[in-house]
Amino acid sequence: MNESxxxxxxxxxxxxxxxxxxxxxxxxxxxxxxNDRRSGERLAEVMGRAMREIKQCSRCRTLTEHDTCRICxxxxxxxxxxxxxxxxxxxxAVEQATGYRGYYFVLGGRLSPLDGIGPEDIGLDLxxxxxxxxxxxxxxxxxxxxxxxxxxxxxxxELAAKRNIPASRIAHGVxxxxxxxxxxxxxxxxxxxxxxxxx
Amino acid sequence: MNESxxxxxxxxxxxxxxxxxxxxxxxxxxxxxxNDRRSGERLAEVMGRAMREIKQCSRCRTLTEHDTCRICxxxxxxxxxxxxxxxxxxxxAVEQATGYRGYYFVLGGRLSPLDGIGPEDIGLDLxxxxxxxxxxxxxxxxxxxxxxxxxxxxxxxELAAKRNIPASRIAHGVxxxxxxxxxxxxxxxxxxxxxxxxx
Numbered sequence: 001m002n003e004s005x006x007x008x009x010x011x012x013x014x015x016x017x018x019x020x021x022x023x024x025x026x027x028x029x030x031x032x033x034x035n036d037r038r039s040g041e042r043l044a045e046v047m048g049r050a051m052r053e054i055k056q057c058s059r060c061r062t063l064t065e066h067d068t069c070r071i072c073x074x075x076x077x078x079x080x081x082x083x084x085x086x087x088x089x090x091x092x093a094v095e096q097a098t099g100y101r102g103y104y105f106v107l108g109g110r111l112s113p114l115d116g117i118g119p120e121d122i123g124l125d126l127x128x129x130x131x132x133x134x135x136x137x138x139x140x141x142x143x144x145x146x147x148x149x150x151x152x153x154x155x156x157x158e159l160a161a162k163r164n165i166p167a168s169r170i171a172h173g174v175x176x177x178x179x180x181x182x183x184x185x186x187x188x189x190x191x192x193x194x195x196x197x198x199x
Numbered sequence: 200m201n202e203s204x205x206x207x208x209x210x211x212x213x214x215x216x217x218x219x220x221x222x223x224x225x226x227x228x229x230x231x232x233x234n235d236r237r238s239g240e241r242l243a244e245v246m247g248r249a250m251r252e253i254k255q256c257s258r259c260r261t262l263t264e265h266d267t268c269r270i271c272x273x274x275x276x277x278x279x280x281x282x283x284x285x286x287x288x289x290x291x292a293v294e295q296a297t298g299y300r301g302y303y304f305v306l307g308g309r310l311s312p313l314d315g316i317g318p319e320d321i322g323l324d325l326x327x328x329x330x331x332x333x334x335x336x337x338x339x340x341x342x343x344x345x346x347x348x349x350x351x352x353x354x355x356x357e358l359a360a361k362r363n364i365p366a367s368r369i370a371h372g373v374x375x376x377x378x379x380x381x382x383x384x385x386x387x388x389x390x391x392x393x394x395x396x397x398x
Contacts, residue, residue, distance in 0.1 A: 033250070
């Protein structure tokens with residue numbers, strides 16, 4: 001009860017950050033107040049603006065402060081390829097790791113009837129309209145390999161099949177650099193089913 | 200280069216928090232934007248206010264948004280006891296762990312001539328004025344048991360000696376619940392020097 005109430009409010013608010021508990025929040029608050037107020041002020045300002053101004057891209061539903069995101073606004077990308085992912089962070093991961101040059105569609109979640117999340121909640125109406133445009137010639141399903149991610153991929157593959165658009169699923173198997181001995185059995189079984197001709 | 204520039208600015212700004220690297224900052228930004236904008240807005244607002252409004256208590260130099268902190272403003276505490284600590288977080292730690300009911304003086308650092316930190320930088324002029332008031336009858340030195348913390352404690356003990364005010368140093372020894380075998384030799388040697396009559 002002896003701390004400043006504004007300091008207490010700051011410590012409490014910092015706990016909304018993932019992975020930040022009471023002690024970490026306290027350390028963060030004291031660090032900013034004692035050593036780095038300028039950065040703290042800047043963070044406060046940028047965070048406020050980001051929370052207010054960042055919204056969904058009208059075309060792919062990723063996060064952007066513009067009407068369409070930089071990828072959708074880039075005409076040099078391959079319009080015949082569309083990659084469906086669950087989260088905006090998945091776009092970042094694919095962009096950083098792969099040479100993929102097509103467009104994306106971000107669901108913002110996955111089908112989960114038990115949580116009341118249906119097709120429209122993950123923008124599948126928008127995706128259907130996109131497929132109806134007729135430009136997409138391959139739909140790459142890159143939802144997570146969880147039960148719900150697989151169900152979602154299956155559901156979307158049927159939307160594509162209805163329009164005679166080929167759908168593909170990213171490969172699941174043994175991660176590079178790992179050892180078979182330590183890989184879980186589901187992954188190993190997928191790796192065997194998905195084996196390819198050695199060339 | 201394909202992320203929104205405001206999103207990138209948010210991720211970059213989050214890295215001013217201690218212990219937050221590039222990946223954690225990215226996770227935090229996406230988490231707030233996708234799942235918890237209200238908390239993000241509140242954090243931004245509270246942090247902005249805290250950075251602008253929280254300053255030093257005019258009496259003890261701890262952090263507060265008022266002119267004097269809640270402890271200094273509490274007349275029920277014991278005015279004969281003054282505890283000197285390095286940081287505002289040390290006040291919180293002492294308050295939570297002990298039954299200490301006197302007042303505090305927060306240095307905001309420690310003497311470090313090599314870094315150009317002299318007596319006035321850690322408020323010792325203010326501390327001397329406080330000792331000259333004549334109310335303090337015991338000065339408890341609770342700086343950290345580091346080389347600089349010890350030097351600082353020694354320096355302050357001489358300010359007290361000049362005014363015939365008894366100074367005490369918090370005990371250093373084997374932490375509760377630990378085992379002698381695993382305690383470093385400096386701590387163990389302090390524990391032997393500081394041994395007390397068993398009662």
